[in-house]
Structure formats: structure tokens, C-alpha cells
Amino acid sequence: MRSALLLLLFSSLVVDAAWTPSRRSDIDPTTRNPVKRNSKSQTCIVAKSQGNNTDDAPNFVKAAQQCKSDGVIVFQEGVDYNIFTPINATLSNVEVQIKGNLHLPQDIPTIQALVNKTTGGNLPWISLSGTNIALTGVQNVTTGWIYGYGENWWNANAKNGTGLAGRPHLIKVHALYGNNIYVRNTFIDATTVPGGGFPFNTATNVLIEDSVIMNGDDAITVENGAENVTVRNALIGGPGCHGTSVGSLGQDQTVFNRVKNILFTDITAVNCVYGARFKSWVGGQGLAQNVTWQNYHVENVTFPIYVTQTYVNQGSAQTQNSGEGSNTTATVNGRLNNASVVMENFTYENWTGTINTYQRGDWSCVTNPCWYDVPGADGTQSIVIQCSNSTSCSDYQLKNIQVTPMSSKPASVLCTYLDAKANPSSGLCVPTGRTCPRSEGAGTK
Numbered sequence: 301m302r303s304a305l306l307l308l309l310f311s312s313l314v315v316d317a318a319w320t321p322s323r324r325s326d327i328d329p330t331t332r333n334p335v336k337r338n339s340k341s342q343t344c345i346v347a348k349s350q351g352n353n354t355d356d357a358p359n360f361v362k363a364a365q366q367c368k369s370d371g372v373i374v375f376q377e378g379v380d381y382n383i384f385t386p387i388n389a390t391l392s393n394v395e396v397q398i399k400g401n402l403h404l405p406q407d408i409p410t411i412q413a414l415v416n417k418t419t420g421g422n423l424p425w426i427s428l429s430g431t432n433i434a435l436t437g438v439q440n441v442t443t444g445w446i447y448g449y450g451e452n453w454w455n456a457n458a459k460n461g462t463g464l465a466g467r468p469h470l471i472k473v474h475a476l477y478g479n480n481i482y483v484r485n486t487f488i489d490a491t492t493v494p495g496g497g498f499p500f501n502t503a504t505n506v507l508i509e510d511s512v513i514m515n516g517d518d519a520i521t522v523e524n525g526a527e528n529v530t531v532r533n534a535l536i537g538g539p540g541c542h543g544t545s546v547g548s549l550g551q552d553q554t555v556f557n558r559v560k561n562i563l564f565t566d567i568t569a570v571n572c573v574y575g576a577r578f579k580s581w582v583g584g585q586g587l588a589q590n591v592t593w594q595n596y597h598v599e600n601v602t603f604p605i606y607v608t609q610t611y612v613n614q615g616s617a618q619t620q621n622s623g624e625g626s627n628t629t630a631t632v633n634g635r636l637n638n639a640s641v642v643m644e645n646f647t648y649e650n651w652t653g654t655i656n657t658y659q660r661g662d663w664s665c666v667t668n669p670c671w672y673d674v675p676g677a678d679g680t681q682s683i684v685i686q687c688s689n690s691t692s693c694s695d696y697q698l699k700n701i702q703v704t705p706m707s708s709k710p711a712s713v714l715c716t717y718l719d720a721k722a723n724p725s726s727g728l729c730v731p732t733g734r735t736c737p738r739s740e741g742a743g744t745k
């Protein structure tokens with residue numbers, strides 16, 4: 301039932317905008333499909349192995365070796381491929397076309413064993429790196445899906461348990477590292493699996509458009525090093541979906557993190573914990589500049605607009621001060637609060653929809669208070685902005701945020717340190733249908 305609903309919603313998105321990219325090319329003309337066909341270009345079809353339970357990942361590797369520069373790699377329409385082992389390819393001027401369906405493994409122990417072998421348990425299942433890469437699907441939503449089988453993981457997790465080991469980084473479908481990346485018409489169903497849909501790390505000049513992502517973590521996350529990233533026309537959802545995120549930044553307290561010129565536009569988010577989320581770590585350092593989340597429609601989202609500077613990995617015993625997983629000898633509380641990632645020019649514009657009032661969060665709490673608990677939040681907050689001090693947030697602008705609680709109570713805003721002088725156009729205290737109970741624009745709690 302859930303996917304039927306989401307497909308219906310997707311259809312209306314299609315009618316609205318998704319299949320008319322040519323008319324929308326005004327948004328970001330510099331990052332269209334960067335792959336140029338030339339006389340050297342060749343096409344490599346990914347073979348389908350005999351039998352329903354055979355891994356087709358080696359066939360991809362073979363195709364990617366042959367077509368690693370100036371090529372087109374095709375997962376054929378009408379074919380169901382098994383991607384039972386992680387894919388990792390470095391490509392140059394290559395388009396990867398996902399026309400058939402890709403099925404990730406359902407056998408949990410095998411996956412855990414692979415994740416266990418990696419440092420920090422960080423294993424992107426599909427990882428493409430290089431320059432001028434396009435990852436394109438098909439417009440027809442009945443094919444071109446990546447299936448993550450997240451429900452198996454959810455079901456195997458003991459009630460109120462801390463989650464299966466080897467889980468959080470498992471279905472990081474598509475870690476794309478590189479320059480000039482274009483992603484279009486990609487459909488991902490990793491429903492309820494923690495693991496980002498598209499983590500972008502050190503990715504520059506990226507355009508993702510017309511995608512459907514259903515999962516149990518960030519649908520899209522823009523990480524340290526990203527510059528000039530545009531995401532437009534996406535439907536994201538699924539219980540436990542954590543929205544469109546920037547961060548987490550500043551995990552390693554010794555490294556200055558940076559992201560710049562990030563635009564999320566024309567996004568529909570359904571049943572997510574967050575719509576737009578920024579997250580940075582206590583004592584992390586860095587600079588996030590010119591980030592925009594515009595033209596959003598949220599349905600039943602717990603925290604539509606959310607900024608935190610005290611991010612941690614829940615239930616983790618790691619100090620997490622020198623890269624994920626690399627220091628397990630101390631606790632999060634050991635982090636020095638002696639620095640802050642700075643945010644400049646964050647814009648939120650034209651939001652509509654509803655706040656989840658009745659079944660908040662995603663039942664993934666293993667700590668008390670829950671990791672997504674916000675002191676003072678009561679289910680009416682359309683906006684939660686928690687800056688670490690009065691200089692860490694500047695030139696915030698919030699315009700036309702029409703998001704209301706499902707309970708029909710008036711919407712409200714929680715802000716910490718959104719300094720009025722540093723944010724003269726935040727718009728937060730001239731609300732229409734909004735109240736500003738904590739900050740009154742002057743910012744400090």
C-alpha cells in the first residue's frame with residue numbers, strides 16, 4: 301500500500317515538473333549531463349548471469365573495465381540484476397544507464413561480514429568515482445529501480461534493540477565522489493534501511509534530478525568538500541527517511557570542513573523525520589556557505605526545517621574526534637566544545653505541507669533522551685534552528701514557510717542563537733500563522 305501511494309504521488313510530481321527538464325534548465329545550466337560522446341565512445345552491456353541467485357556485480361566490473369573512459373555502461377531494460385557484492389569503479393566521461401532493476405542482497409550475515417572488513421564499517425554498496433560521470437535511469441517508473449530490501453533488516457532487529465551490527469553504513473547506495481556528476485531518473489527503494497541514498501563527499505559540480513528515494517536515513521546528504529551541488533525534482537519518503545541533508549560536518553575536530561553553493565529545489569518529502577536538515581558536531585570546525593532549500597512540499601514530516609550543531613551518532617561509544625570509527629576508546633562527551641562550524645547564507649523559501657503531530661520520529665531511539673528529541677519541541681515546530689552560538693549562523697533567510705501541524709494547532713518556531721543583527725532578513729519574527737516563542741529574533745534562548 302505504501303509504495304502504491306508513493307507511486308501515485310510521484311505521478312503527480314511527474315505531471316508537475318519532472319519530465320520537462322528542458323524547460324527547467326534555467327536553474328543550473330552549468331551542470332547538465334557532462335558526458336560527451338566522441339569517436340572513442342563505446343557501449344558495454346552488463347551481462348546477466350544464468351540463474352536467479354547469481355551475482356551480477358562481476359559483470360558490471362567487467363563492463364566498467366572495458367568502458368571506463370569514454371563509454372556507456374548499460375544495465376538493460378527488462379533484466380533483473382543481482383548486485384550481491386559492492387560495486388566500485390573509477391570512470392572518466394562515462395554514462396551508467398540503469399534501465400533494468402538492481403537487487404541488493406537480502407542475506408544479512410554475508411553483508412555484515414563485508415561491512416566488518418572495512419575500516420569504520422563504512423561501505424558504500426555502489427561507489428562511482430572519477431570525472432564526468434552520469435548515472436541515468438529511465439522515465440518509466442516501473443523499471444530502473446534499485447531495491448535495497450531494508451524491511452529485512454528492520455524486521456531482524458530485536459524490538460527496542462540497538463539495531464543489527466554492520467547496519468548503519470550498509471546500503472549507502474551511490475557514494476559518488478568526483479567532478480561533474482549528473483544523476484537523473486534514479487529510483488531507490490531501500491525502505492527503512494539506515495544508510496544514505498546519495499551521500500556526496502568531495503563532489504563538485506553535481507546535478508541530481510527526477511529521482512525517487514525511499515529509505516531509512518538521509519535520502520540525499522551533502523558532505524565535506526561538496527561544491528556546486530543541485531538537487532531538483534525529487535520525491536523522498538519512507539518511515540525513517542531523514543530528508544535532504546547537509547552534513548554531518550566537523551566530525552573530526554582537527555579538520556576544517558567546507559561546503560558551498562548547494563541548492564535543493566522542488567522536493568516532496570513524505571513521512572520523513574526531517575525535510576531539510578543541517579548537522580554539525582560539537583567542537584567541529586568548518587564553513588557552510590550559500591545553501592538553499594526551496595519549493596518543498598512536506599507531508600507528515602516531524603521536523604520540516606532543522607539545524608543542529610550538536611550532532612552525534614546515537615548509542616556510539618566513539619569519541620568520534622578523528623574520523624568515524626577510528627577512536628573507540630572514549631565517549632562523545634569527551635569532545636571539546638572549542639569551535640563551531642559556521643553557516644552563512646542559508647535560505648529556505650516556499651514551503652507547504654504538514655508537520656507530523658501524532659506519530660513523531662521513526663522508532664529508532666536507543667538512547668534516552670532519543671537522538672531526535674528536541675527540548676521544548678511539542679509537534680508544532682515548522683522550524684527548529686539551533687545555532688551553537690551567536691556567531692555561528694548569519695544571513696539566514698526564511699520566506700513563505702506555510703507548514704502546519706496535522707493537529708491543526710498553530711505552527712511555531714524554536715531558535716537558539718539566531719542572532720538578529722547577524723540575520724537581519726531571517727523573517728522569523730514577522731510570521732504569518734507562525735509564532736516565535738523562544739527567540740523573538742534576538743536569538744538567545
Ligand SMILES: *[C@@H]1O[C@H](CO)[C@@H](O)[C@H](O)[C@H]1NC(C)=O
Nearest residue numbers: 348349350351352353354380
Ligand atoms: C527464476 O525465477 C523465476 C520467477 O520466480 C522462475 O520462473 C524461474 O524458473 C527461475 N529460474 C531459475 C533458473 O531458477
Ligand SMILES: *[C@@H]1O[C@H](CO)[C@@H](O)[C@H](O)[C@H]1NC(C)=O
Nearest residue numbers: 388389423424427428429475
Ligand atoms: C575502490 O577500490 C579501490 C581498490 O580496491 C580502493 O582503494 C578504494 O578505497 C575503493 N573505494 C571505495 C569508495 O570503496
Ligand SMILES: *[C@@H]1O[C@H](CO)[C@@H](O)[C@H](O)[C@H]1NC(C)=O
Nearest residue numbers: 409410412413414416465466
Ligand atoms: C560483524 O561484527 C559484529 C560486531 O561488530 C558481530 O556482532 C557480527 O557477528 C559480525 N558479523 C559477521 C558476519 O562477521
Ligand SMILES: *[C@@H]1O[C@H](CO)[C@@H](O)[C@H](O)[C@H]1NC(C)=O
Nearest residue numbers: 377378439440441442443444
Ligand atoms: C513501462 O515499462 C513497463 C514494463 O517494462 C511496460 O509494460 C510499460 O509499457 C512501460 N510504459 C511506458 C509508458 O513505456
Ligand SMILES: *[C@@H]1O[C@H](CO)[C@@H](O)[C@H](O)[C@H]1NC(C)=O
Nearest residue numbers: 458459460461663665666668
Ligand atoms: C519497547 O519500548 C516501548 C516504549 O518504551 C515499550 O512500551 C515496549 O513494551 C517495549 N517493547 C519491548 C519488547 O521491550
Ligand SMILES: *[C@@H]1O[C@H](CO)[C@@H](O)[C@H](O)[C@H]1NC(C)=O
Nearest residue numbers: 330479503504505527528561
Ligand atoms: C562552482 O561554480 C562557480 C560558478 O559557476 C565556479 O566559479 C566554480 O569554479 C565552481 N567550483 C568548482 C569547484 O568547480
Ligand SMILES: *[C@@H]1O[C@H](CO)[C@@H](O)[C@H](O)[C@H]1NC(C)=O
Nearest residue numbers: 538539540571600656659661
Ligand atoms: C506519519 O509518519 C509516521 C512515521 O513515518 C507514520 O508512522 C504514520 O503512519 C504517518 N501518518 C500518516 C497519517 O501518514
Ligand SMILES: *[C@@H]1O[C@H](CO)[C@@H](O)[C@H](O)[C@H]1NC(C)=O
Nearest residue numbers: 528529530560561562563590
Ligand atoms: C549560491 O549557490 C547557487 C546554487 O548552487 C548558485 O547558483 C549561486 O550562484 C551561488 N551564489 C553565489 C553568490 O555564489
Ligand SMILES: *[C@@H]1O[C@H](CO)[C@@H](O)[C@H](O)[C@H]1NC(C)=O
Nearest residue numbers: 619622626627628629630634
Ligand atoms: C582517542 O581518544 C582519547 C580520549 O580523547 C585520546 O586520549 C586518544 O589519544 C585518542 N586516540 C587516538 C588514536 O586518536
Ligand SMILES: *[C@@H]1O[C@H](CO)[C@@H](O)[C@H](O)[C@H]1NC(C)=O
Nearest residue numbers: 637638639640689690691692
Ligand atoms: C562562538 O564559538 C566560536 C568557537 O567556539 C568562538 O570562536 C566564538 O568566539 C564564539 N562566539 C561567541 C560570540 O561566543
Ligand SMILES: *[C@@H]1O[C@H](CO)[C@@H](O)[C@H](O)[C@H]1NC(C)=O
Nearest residue numbers: 589590644645646694695725
Ligand atoms: C550573503 O548574504 C549577504 C546579505 O544578504 C549578501 O550581501 C552576500 O552577498 C551573500 N553571500 C552569498 C555568498 O550569497
Ligand SMILES: *[C@@H]1O[C@H](CO)[C@@H](O)[C@H](O)[C@H]1NC(C)=O
Nearest residue numbers: 565594595649650651699700
Ligand atoms: C516563491 O513563491 C513566490 C510566490 O509564488 C514566487 O514569486 C517566487 O518566485 C518563488 N521562489 C522561488 C525560488 O521559486
